[in-house]
């Protein structure tokens with residue numbers, strides 16, 4: 204009797220779900236995945252870092268790196284004249300490369316606004332450009348059928364009330380000096396400014412699909428969710444644009460819905476990132492070379508294969524890739540960025556079926572040697588990406604009796620197969636590598 208009682212108690216205890224995660228709203232997991240459906244399907248976007256830092260052309264953190272004052276930085280505002288700016292061209296290049304959305308820096312840490320904000324004169328409208336560059340971006344990208352995202356820097360090194368902190372260009376060597384340096388800065392004024400500008404961005408440009416806020420550093424003499432009033436800010440964002448997808452840099456990790464996705468930056472994740480005890484939506488942001496803003500003399504450009512691996516590997520772990528271009532001061536793309544985009548276009552033109560709508564393959568499918576695997580759960584097709592092209596044959600270990608048909612994706616040509624070792628299937632491949640950087644085999648399952 205006692206034993207039955209204890210067993211019953213125990214099973215009741217086990218059935219109780221783990222303490223519910225703290226939330227700001229009441230959206231269910233299902234509702235969230237429906238809201239994010241286009242984004243998880245599309246997988247590939249373009250990040251665009253463009254601002255006054257394109258003129259010095261030596262990193263968008265130049266003000267921090269070289270401790271440049273507002274006065275000394277003013278010359279770039281005076282010279283800003285992007286006569287070659289043609290966002291339709293940008294959009295066409297993004298589209299050709301297979302990117303389905305784009306996120307533009309409406310304001311970066313330097314504080315300069317590409318949009319016509321009524322709360323500042325530190326904006327494109329007051330330069331030789333003389334117009335709202337964000338509006339043109341939005342119109343051009345929408346016209347090409349791409350979704351539109353705004354990056355907005357929470358940090359602002361130009362605003363007179365943004366307090367000097369550990370990242371600021373005017374940061375002191377001796378921490379005892381912060382108080383004196385900040386005595387005339389009223390951060391409340393900045394808080395309001397920040398809120399007003401986010402409101403403008405989400406009110407004046409129609410539907411905005413993604414909001415990318417950047418970033419928090421809650422250490423001593425840093426900035427946290429309390430400084431940004433993140434809870435309030437996010438509530439406003441969700442109210443103004445109910446469908447919008449928001450990144451994770453507001454320092455609201457305490458809440459499961461304090462962000463829609465996580466943003467591993469400039470590194471590769473080992474596996475699909477987990478948060479709150481489950482696989483979490485993620486997007487890795489990456490540069491072509493070592494800087495986000497246009498950097499003339501930086502030469503560590505990734506090659507085509509590295510870029511394609513970045514994209515494919517990301518999808519193979521259930522994530523998105525946001526790949527950055529830093530346009531020049533005159534407003535167009537550097538030839539190196541153009542080259543990389545063209546190479547990606549060539550590949551995507553015939554292989555994008557292994558990217559869109561795809562994700563990590565179910566556990567029962569092992570990744571064959573030297574390859575990357577993606578899977579489309581709707582069509583139930585597997586994609587084997589041949590990162591190192593094998594010679595003559597490829598073993599799919601454990602795939603026996605699972606494969607109905609196999610073909611190259613780029614030309615739809617049949618790949619014959621027979622039983623192999625280890626319950627596997629032997630794909631009989633041509634010895635010559637097809638003319639694609641990373642050929643893809645499409646496997647139609649039984």
Ligand code: GLC
Pocket residue numbers: 252263264417418468488495
């Ligand atoms: C960073 C940097 C930055 C860049 C961004 C992109 O945190 O501050 O310059 O805009 O992340 O992810």
